[in-house]
Amino acid sequence: MTIEEELQRALSINGLTVSTNPEKGRCLITTKDFFPGDVIISQEPYASVPTHSSGSRCDKCFASRNLKKCSACQISFYCSTTCQKSEWKLHQLECHALKKLSKDRRQSLTPSIRMMVRLYLRRKLQTEQIIPVTATDNYKLVEALVDHMSDIDEKQLVLYAQMANLVSLVLQWPEINIKEIARNFSKLACNAHTICDSDLRPLGTGLYPVVSIINHSCLPNSVLVFEGSLAVVRAVEPIPKGTEVLISYIETAGSTATRQKALKEQYLFTCTCSRCIKVGLYEDIQESAILEGFRCWDDKCSGFLLRDPNDKGFICQQCGHLRNKDEIIKVATEVKLMEDKASASLSCGNYLEASAMYKKVELLQQKLCHSYSLDLMRTRECLLKILMELKDWEGALRYCRMTIPVYQRVYPVNHPMLGLQYYTCGKLEWLLGETDNAIKSLTEAVNTLRITHGTQTPFMKDLLARLEEAHAEAAYKQLPENDYR
Numbered sequence: 306m307t308i309e310e311e312l313q314r315a316l317s318i319n320g321l322t323v324s325t326n327p328e329k330g331r332c333l334i335t336t337k338d339f340f341p342g343d344v345i346i347s348q349e350p351y352a353s354v355p356t357h358s359s360g361s362r363c364d365k366c367f368a369s370r371n372l373k374k375c376s377a378c379q380i381s382f383y384c385s386t387t388c389q390k391s392e393w394k395l396h397q398l399e400c401h402a403l404k405k406l407s408k409d410r411r412q413s414l415t416p417s418i419r420m421m422v423r424l425y426l427r428r429k430l431q432t433e434q435i436i437p438v439t440a441t442d443n444y445k446l447v448e449a450l451v452d453h454m455s456d457i458d459e460k461q462l463v464l465y466a467q468m469a470n471l472v473s474l475v476l477q478w479p480e481i482n483i484k485e486i487a488r489n490f491s492k493l494a495c496n497a498h499t500i501c502d503s504d505l506r507p508l509g510t511g512l513y514p515v516v517s518i519i520n521h522s523c524l525p526n527s528v529l530v531f532e533g534s535l536a537v538v539r540a541v542e543p544i545p546k547g548t549e550v551l552i553s554y555i556e557t558a559g560s561t562a563t564r565q566k567a568l569k570e571q572y573l574f575t576c577t578c579s580r581c582i583k584v585g586l587y588e589d590i591q592e593s594a595i596l597e598g599f600r601c602w603d604d605k606c607s608g609f610l611l612r613d614p615n616d617k618g619f620i621c622q623q624c625g626h627l628r629n630k631d632e633i634i635k636v637a638t639e640v641k642l643m644e645d646k647a648s649a650s651l652s653c654g655n656y657l658e659a660s661a662m663y664k665k666v667e668l669l670q671q672k673l674c675h676s677y678s679l680d681l682m683r684t685r686e687c688l689l690k691i692l693m694e695l696k697d698w699e700g701a702l703r704y705c706r707m708t709i710p711v712y713q714r715v716y717p718v719n720h721p722m723l724g725l726q727y728y729t730c731g732k733l734e735w736l737l738g739e740t741d742n743a744i745k746s747l748t749e750a751v752n753t754l755r756i757t758h759g760t761q762t763p764f765m766k767d768l769l770a771r772l773e774e775a776h777a778e779a780a781y782k783q784l785p786e787n788d789y790r
């Protein structure tokens with residue numbers, strides 16, 4: 306049996322098959338019905354690496370606590386002997402190569418370089434039969450990934466060639482093919498996934514060659530989440546037999562133009578999903594103007610604005626008022642200046658100063674943007690995080706609540722972002738003693754997150770326990786002897 310036939314056999318057990326489509330290439334298709342919350346497929350990475358940005362993490366599970374540095378290479382970290390042992394066969398080879406590097410070379414070991422080194426070491430271990438090869442875990446699946454080499458520009462090709470040389474210097478294998486490494490970098494760019502924790506904070510990058518068969522939609526029927534380094538794809542809506550499994554590769558809160566730009570830049574295709582085909586239709590123009598455009602000059606009007614054909618400014622499509630171009634530019638410039646200062650304070654860890662500045666940004670944006678604006682929503686998300694750091698629970702809750710109507714508008718039902726925002730809201734309400742509101746928010750969070758995250762992870766068990774606790778407290782408060790009024 307060929308490796309492709311073996312893959313089809315393994316997938317058929319899960320009710321899946323691979324087919325090809327002239328526009329998209331390979332597609333993952335269901336051969337049975339799936340229901341919201343069902344796991345469609347799960348896979349451990351062929352190669353993975355923690356991010357640099359959020360401090361040191363375990364090379365295996367990405368945990369950031371109880372870390373011990375490998376005493377030989379001084380580069381890898383592990384959180385437990387279990388993680389260290391499970392990575393040992395790979396790390397033994399990696400460690401041998403890393404130890405020999407000069408201090409300068411070590412500085413250039415970005416996560417992408419480490420990831421590629423690990424990919425080649427894993428291939429070596431499988432070729433030499435030191436670790437097993439299975440139908441869903443083999444280098445042939447990496448070879449089958451799209452690389453878009455003919456679509457990328459010269460500058461990018463040069464960068465990949467330089468990175469490939471660095472990988473070769475680390476591995477020191479005389480027979481290594483530099484062109485193949487460069488092609489593999491191109492594969493990583495459009496096939497690797499960012500590994501996130503349950504709160505969707507990035508932890509690392511992983512290459513999951515079977516999950517990578519799944520194509521993109523801006524209105525997907527499935528979601529990709531991670532349990533440690535395990536990638537889990539769950540259905541978020543009923544998926545009948547014979548349907549293509551689709552996930553989103555990008556942040557889907559954005560106008561069609563913004564989403565298409567992101568997809569073209571990183572994944573080199575033009576999306577024609579059910580949201581994107583509406584491009585140019587009035588409905589899509591209106592939604593884009595609401596999410597990324599300006600508000601009406603009249604405070605009481607909730608209309609959206611479109612560019613005036615005479616280029617004097619923007620005209621409200623509800624009341625007909627013209628908002629002057631120069632006035633818009635003036636407020637937008639003030640927003641930008643204040644935002645730059647706020648972000649500088651935040652990166653220095655000066656939360657008090659940052660919160661004062663972002664509050665000014667928020668007020669200015671209210672004058673400039675539509676109430677469903679994504680820029681305004683992002684400022685409020687930022688304020689929410691800053692105020693949580695400052696333990697200003699009331700302020701944090703106020704901004705959290707303001708984001709929910711925008712989340713409801715921009716994310717489809719069963720989107721993890723909406724569930725997580727309800728969870729944050731519920732936790733803050735619980736802290737502030739607003740038990741009934743906490744029950745409502747935590748229930749909303751459970752309804753969404755049980756579908757996207759399953760029910761068995763520690764994260765979900767914690768959420769379910771909090772909801773139970775909130776119910777118990779509400780019942781306790783209702784007892785006559787506990788009536789403090």
Ligand SMILES: C[S@@+](CC[C@H](N)C(=O)[O-])C[C@H]1O[C@@H](n2cnc3c(N)ncnc32)[C@H](O)[C@@H]1O
Pocket residue numbers: 328329330331332449450451453495496517518519520521522572573574575576577578
């Ligand atoms: C992770 S791969 C998905 C599997 C890919 N179709 C294959 O043949 O291996 C990502 C690439 O698939 C293609 N792709 C994914 N979603 C698409 C879509 N909605 N429309 C067109 N092409 C798509 C693009 O070429 C993109 O760079």
